[in-house]
Amino acid sequence: MKNIVDLLRSKKPERGFDFKLSDMVGKVEYVFADEDIEVKKGDVHYVKIKPFTIPPEWLAVPCSYIQNPLGKVVGVGEKFAKPAALKRHAAYAIFTAFEEGKIQIGEIMGAVVMLYTHIES
Numbered sequence: 064m065k066n067i068v069d070l071l072r073s074k075k076p077e078r079g080f081d082f083k084l085s086d087m088v089g090k091v092e093y094v095f096a097d098e099d100i101e102v103k104k105g106d107v108h109y110v111k112i113k114p115f116t117i118p119p120e121w122l123a124v125p126c127s128y129i130q131n132p133l134g135k136v137v138g139v140g141e142k143f144a145k146p147a148a149l150k151r152h153a154a155y156a157i158f159t160a161f162e163e164g165k166i167q168i169g170e171i172m173g174a175v176v177m178l179y180t181h182i183e184s
Contacts, residue, residue, distance in 0.1 A: 079174065089178045091126065094136050094156050096170050102133055102160035110156050110172065112139065117151040122178045129174035134160040136173030147180070 079091040095113040102108055117123050117139075125136050139153040156172055166172060 076171065087178065089176055091129070091174050092123070092153075092177055093129070093174045094139060094153075094172045096166045096168055096172050099168055100166050102158065102162075102164060102166060104160055104163050106160050107137075108158045108160065110158050110166070112154065112156045112172065113169075114152055114154045117153055117177065119148055119150050120180055122147060122180055123153060123175040124178060126174040126176050129171075131158075131166065131170070131172050133162045133164045133166060134158050134172075136175070139175055 076093055079093050081088075081090045092115055096110060097113045098111040100108060100110055123139055125138060130136065135158070136156045137159050138157040139155065141152055141154055145151050153175075158166075158172055
């Protein structure tokens with residue numbers, strides 16, 4: 064377990080990447096901690112993250128494959144939810160801990176898959 068944490072800390076990605084799936088356009092946005100936090104197995108934590116923008120009509124879906132060895136990001140957002148039709152700023156993550164440990168500022172916590180969705184009335 065410690066070796067995996069050390070590996071992720073030493074070889075963390077710098078930024079996300081874009082992708083296209085058939086006609087679907089999307090991108091992966093990595094979620095980085097913006098505060099030091101101790102997590103306890105089984106607890107859900109509200110963690111300050113390095114902010115990023117969620118453009119209007121885009122959805123941020125937690126990625127099942129990119130996660131921290133201590134737990135998983137299950138959602139991102141602002142203190143107050145806004146409709147998908149508006150620009151949003153992800154500043155916090157909801158993090159579920161699988162193990163006890165410390166997450167440091169700048170450490171990758173997980174990722175979200177950003178998907179463009181045309182809103183129809």
